[in-house]
Amino acid sequence: xxxxxxxxxxxxxxxxxxxxxxxxxxxxxxxxxxxxxxxxxxxxxxxxxxxxxxxxxxxxxxxxxxxxxxxxxxxxxxxxxxxxxxxxxxxxxxxxxxxxxxxxxxxxxxxxxxxxxxxxxxxxxx
Numbered sequence: 001x002x003x004x005x006x007x008x009x010x011x012x013x014x015x016x017x018x019x020x021x022x023x024x025x026x027x028x029x030x031x032x033x034x035x036x037x038x039x040x041x042x043x044x045x046x047x048x049x050x051x052x053x054x055x056x057x058x059x060x061x062x063x064x065x066x067x068x069x070x071x072x073x074x075x076x077x078x079x080x081x082x083x084x085x086x087x088x089x090x091x092x093x094x095x096x097x098x099x100x101x102x103x104x105x106x107x108x109x110x111x112x113x114x115x116x117x118x119x120x121x122x123x124x125x126x
Contacts, residue, residue: 002047002116006030007037007063008078009055013101017050020105021112034058041067047116053079053090061093068094074115078103 004021008014009032021028029046031037035057041049049067053060064075075097077090082100090098096118097111 001025001027003027003029003045004112005037005040005044005046005049007034007041007049007055007060008032008052010052016105017108020109024109026112032056034060034063038063038066041073042070046073047119048112049073049075050078050112051075051095053077053081053086061089064090064093064095074119076108076111076115078108 004026006014006017006028008017008030011032014030014032018028018030029040031040034055037051037055038058041063051060051063055063060077060079064077067073067075075095077095077098078101079086079090080101087098096115099108099111
């Protein structure tokens, strides 16, 4: 069972994602704060992280930058920030993918499957 961390401060979105991913068979942990998200991501091993950009504590880009200093856990940015420069900043900071809100859950689930599959194949190649 793949483990996913959701770092999202909008409680309704976090709960929706938690329910959908749980239904798909993922083990899910959620938090609403950037600092807590970073701590969890560094302390535990997740197969994927869904990370919002606009978070209290630390913003998502800073969480991602700090995470990338120590881990290569796949990260999908999931955010309302949809300007091209926001997307470029997220990808340049080390995100594996960038999805803007509102999003289709089917597309997100497909992108999660791809990111986890890539991580698994990278681990086999190591």
